[in-house]
Amino acid sequence: MSETAQAKPRKKRLSSTERRAEFITKAIEFFAEEGFESSTRDLAKHLGVTQPLLYRYFPSKNDLIKEVYQTVYLNRWREEWDILLCDRERPLRERLQTFYEAYTDAIFTREWMRIFLFSGLKGVEINRWYVGLVNERILNRILTEYRFENGDSSDRQATPEELELAWVMHGGIFYYGIRKHIYESPVLADKSRMISDALDVFLMGIGETGSAFKD
Amino acid sequence: MSETAQAKPRKKRLSSTERRAEFITKAIEFFAEEGFESSTRDLAKHLGVTQPLLYRYFPSKNDLIKEVYQTVYLNRWREEWDILLCDRERPLRERLQTFYEAYTDAIFTREWMRIFLFSGLKGVEINRWYVGLVNERILNRILTEYRFENGDSSDRQATPEELELAWVMHGGIFYYGIRKHIYESPVLADKSRMISDALDVFLMGIGETGSAFKD
DNA sequence: TGGCTTATTTATCGATTGAAAAATAACTCG
DNA sequence: CGAGTTATTTTTCAATCGATAAATAAGCCA
Numbered sequence A, B: 001m002s003e004t005a006q007a008k009p010r011k012k013r014l015s016s017t018e019r020r021a022e023f024i025t026k027a028i029e030f031f032a033e034e035g036f037e038s039s040t041r042d043l044a045k046h047l048g049v050t051q052p053l054l055y056r057y058f059p060s061k062n063d064l065i066k067e068v069y070q071t072v073y074l075n076r077w078r079e080e081w082d083i084l085l086c087d088r089e090r091p092l093r094e095r096l097q098t099f100y101e102a103y104t105d106a107i108f109t110r111e112w113m114r115i116f117l118f119s120g121l122k123g124v125e126i127n128r129w130y131v132g133l134v135n136e137r138i139l140n141r142i143l144t145e146y147r148f149e150n151g152d153s154s155d156r157q158a159t160p161e162e163l164e165l166a167w168v169m170h171g172g173i174f175y176y177g178i179r180k181h182i183y184e185s186p187v188l189a190d191k192s193r194m195i196s197d198a199l200d201v202f203l204m205g206i207g208e209t210g211s212a213f214k215d
Numbered sequence C: 001t002g003g004c005t006t007a008t009t010t011a012t013c014g015a016t017t018g019a020a021a022a023a024t025a026a027c028t029c030g
Numbered sequence D: 001c002g003a004g005t006t007a008t009t010t011t012t013c014a015a016t017c018g019a020t021a022a023a024t025a026a027g028c029c030a
Helices: A016-034 A040-047 A051-057 A061-073 A079-085 A092-107 A110-121 A126-149 A160-181 A191-208 B016-034 B040-047 B051-057 B061-073 B079-085 B092-107 B110-121 B126-149 B160-181 B191-208
Strands: none
Touching: A016 A040, A016 A051, A016 A061, A016 A110, A040 A051, A051 A061, A061 A110, A079 A092, A079 A126, A092 A110, A092 A126, A092 A160, A092 A191, A110 A126, A110 A160, A110 B110, A126 A160, A160 A191, A160 B160, A160 B191, A191 B160, A191 B191, B016 B040, B016 B051, B016 B061, B016 B110, B040 B051, B051 B061, B061 B110, B079 B092, B079 B126, B092 B110, B092 B126, B092 B160, B092 B191, B110 B126, B110 B160, B126 B160, B160 B191
16 A cells, blocks of 8 residues: 555566467356357456457457357367267167266356357357257267167168157256256256266166157 | 328327337347347337337336346246146146146247246346246156155155256256257157157156166 | 567547437327 | 327437557567
8 A cells, every 4th residue: 555556467468379369268258157248348357458459369249259159169079979879889878878978078067058058049050050960969879879779770760759859868968057057056966877867767768668659 | 102101100109008018018029039138229119119218118128127027937837737736636647748738838938938048147036936946846746746656655855866857857848948949940849749758758767767766 | 779570558439328308299188 | 179198209418339540568589
């Protein structure tokens, strides 16, 4: 107080590439919390720089948002999962457990969940891209593998009813992430246990009831 | 074109109460599409009136939004559902089918779904209110009724694991609404069939596997 | 050290925001 | 018809928005 305190914090100059990367990383945090409609000034405050500096690195707010999307969504999918899900050396039940634990580790983060729903409500094409990914790379594979493991060697496509039922299982697991990161509601701490029970019920359920596959 | 067309549309004067009700109804449509960050001018345009007129009926934009919340969320829950779920004259499976068809009829609308997620992301208290409602009035009841119907007459509470499994079932059904109205992705047209299969799998699954209730 | 580059800030613009005040016009009732 | 009430519009304001231009200062290399 009595000292002539230098109020101004020292200004570090970062290299162009460092700064850019830092902006995107922190913009993800910021937009995940405040939504994409928040101002570039508040974003700059969160970054500890002035607002016009953003425009040295991104031509417009929308371009920055696009980079945020890309960084958040890109490369979340591990190519090993493609192999894992189709690896008939291992029992399907075990494959699914391993997959869903890894998959939910990847997407059950506050940033991913919130940005996914923010962008979904804004009508970005991410909706259909995600649905397509889940359909092709997860659910249809699960149904194919299930038929194979249970002796149905026909190459038939999954029926819409079967696919829907797989969606209910997948959605139930996904909804755990929504409850935790969007609703911020307490959930069962043991995520692996939740997945295990969900898979048990799904596999037992479609095995024991004819309903799911009736006409 | 050649006629001296009266560009100005006639201005009807509505009574105070009529106008207010109309504003809220159309504000629900508008905010459900555009989000709550959209301007009051655009809202007024959608209403066919001038922007300052809004401020005769609502002291601020936030007050209007609150009324939108109330109108959308209030009285969606039918008291008859409380009775239905606990009606031990009917088999549980049948009760659940009837309930979920009616419940999803009530909330699987574009307005409800989108406003629910918009407000949820904004950190309104609706999150916890909804989770509490589902916990108390739906899931815990289902688990109690299930135990009763299967001869477990103890008055014990549901374990966290059991509750979580019920959440997965409920979330799976709820996710159908998200896919349809948020992702705008094609879903199985037969909603009753989706519910039926989801319930079959859930009830068969927890009946046939010990996993859900192990430990 | 001195000159050059460039990251960063200061200052500012026009458009849009929520909101208030004043002016107008439609309706009611005598 | 005519005065009073009130729903609605016109006008306007201060704050904030995304974005640009000019000024400044930190770092680099001779």
